[in-house]
Amino acid sequence: MTALVVGASAGVGRALSEALAANRKPLLLAASDPEDLNALAAHLRLVYGATVVTVAADARDPEAFAERLSAVAAEIDDIDELYFPIGFSRRDDKAQLDADASLAILNSNLTVVAAVTARFLPSLLRQPKARIVGFGSIAALRGRKANVIYSAAKRGLESYFESLRHFAAGTGVVVQLYRLGYIETQQSFGQRLLFPVVTPEQVARHVLATEGRDFGVRFFPRFWQLIALAVVWLPWRIYKKLNF
Amino acid sequence: MQSRDGVPRAAHSFVSFDGGVRARGYLQQPDRYRFWRGRLDETPRISRGAGLSYAGASFLADGLSVSHRAFDRVLDFDSGRNVVEVETGITLSALHRFLSPRGLYLPVQPGHGRISVGGCIAADVHGKNQTRDGTFINQVEEVTLVHPAHGTLQLSPQRDAELFRLTCGGYGLTGHIVCARLRASAAPIPWVEIRAAPFASAEEGFNHLRGAARDADFSYTWHDMSTAGDGFGVGFLIQGSFVPQERAPGTTPGIAEAPVLSADGRARLPVPLLNRLSTRMLNSLYRWQQRSAHKGKVVALADALFPTHKAQAYFQLFGAAGFREYQAILPYAATASYVDAIRSYLRQKPLPITLSSAKTFAGSRELLRYTGDGISLALNMPAGADADMFMEFLDQRIIEFGGIPNIIKDSRLPRAVVDACYPDAGRFRETLRAFDPKRLFRSDLSERLKL
CATH class of the missing domain: 3.30.70.2520 (Alpha-Beta Plaits)
Structure with missing residues (x-):
């Protein structure tokens, strides 16, 4: 059985791919850049002896992306785990992006996840045990003036995973969404952040350690749960004055 | 700070490992190959590996340090010739973990495993038996060098040998050393x-x-x-x-x-x-x-x-x-x-x-x-x-x-001591300037020695 990692080439996706390879899990890795994918695949094969197949495709075109993936997947072992550490944001995402730019963010964070899941869900439901893992963001807790479209996409992703979990209830498919706090990636690099960052490797270890647990949604790191409570319940008259 | 190459830059305080030099500059940490393929601007820059150089070789006041930390993978291995290709951000320790189970090791390497392969090439370091093994360049078959004015270059003792020898031991001043093919030796027993x-x-x-x-x-x-x-x-x-x-x-x-x-x-x-x-x-x-x-x-x-x-x-x-x-x-x-x-x-x-x-x-x-x-x-x-x-x-x-x-x-x-002791210091400067007239790759070390 093979694990599919969508958005595998950097950050959490790369760390997750490495952790899965270290666990001897055959991998189907997807990302936009063939050079990044080839480097990662070579490393995983040489260092871990992993079986790795790659697909380079553009997530901004979800239908074509899903089509390419399912064509390649048809040639290999059955998929029983889907991981979506995919995400795309822009620092100028401040409520003034045009339709194309907005759609690129929505497609890369949400639509492509739905499109790929739709392709693989029938076979996952036939498995005695399977897993679909999404990665949300604390940016989705409450709308704010930065990361406007990105936050909307991530909140949409939460709703999508809630529905998916409901749909898969009673089957062997476990649906999990990790709401990630600050992660040491390009998104957070060089920013002054209020709370500690964790490494992609820590995220990957946590995801693998919580396999099979039907918790629905979980914060990582867990302390974000308390911060989330404070953010959500903060009165509007105070919230609107925050510059973040 | 967002840059033209799309990879954020952060203001950063740098210090040499011996604590002798401190500088404020910018740090960039790309994690995708499109960075190397893309159009790198002409900001004075230098590669940064583990940041463990005693001298200030990986930073420059107000300059840009480009970290190779995310480029730390094993890309190829020729078991017949014991040649391994790596991204140069890989640490010596990680590389040893790859080579050792295959009965191999690099005889020339410095004493701490956190040091990056890129740093070893740039400083042409020595190991525990320099008389027998020479310096790090003796293990290098090929390097991939990226320079904003020259694009991506493959250098080896056979291909552009002069630039290869200037790069191995060139303190990172010829460009970003992105990948390298290294020749390992047999370790009869671990x-x-x-x-x-x-x-x-x-x-x-x-x-x-x-x-x-x-x-x-x-x-x-x-x-x-x-x-x-x-x-x-x-x-x-x-x-x-x-x-x-x-x-x-x-x-x-x-x-x-x-x-x-x-x-x-x-x-x-x-x-x-x-x-x-x-x-x-x-x-x-x-x-x-x-x-x-x-x-x-x-x-x-x-x-x-x-x-x-x-x-x-x-x-x-x-x-x-x-x-x-x-x-x-x-x-x-x-x-x-x-x-x-x-x-x-x-x-x-x-x-x-x-x-x-x-x-x-x-x-x-x-x-x-x-x-x-x-x-x-x-x-x-x-x-x-x-x-x-x-x-x-x-x-x-x-x-x-x-x-x-x-x-x-x-x-x-001081520069005067280097000039007095290294007869080729002038040739190093001339060759470097001929390759890079704008002298884009600079560091505290190169400024001090006027390289």
């Missing part, structure tokens, strides 16, 4: 027997060292120079050789992750703990510890390659003020005079020499490569005005005796 043989004077130690370099896989001396009185220069000849199969432990040693080492972590103690008294105690303790190795002790190959892993607290004892290292190759004929000069100086102006260690070197001098025939002697001491005065004294002795100082070990080394 165990090494270490023997420490005592000697009564520095000169005796150097004589033993010359013989040991021919026979052993690893050889260096340790000297006690913490006092200029009786016992100055006494120490141990430390030799390591692969253990014969019949005497090897029946197990395979585990290879642990190299302990975290950084310039900031090294400087955590606000005050230095090494003074003349504690240095003498430290040296006595080390001599006592070596007793167990008189008859030989078997250690894992990784422990022999990276002895600093178990002694890195030593660097922290210097505290925030830092330390200085003076490493220089002296012609054999001059070693006795050099050691006498050191002893005379220390008699008049006592200074805690915390570490003194020597290796034999062989080879011809070329460009700014730290190589040549003779004895390479390294001296450590706490940073400060006394240390700087002592190092200026050593600068003059090195010029007088026809030696060369190690550029990558000294964040203070």
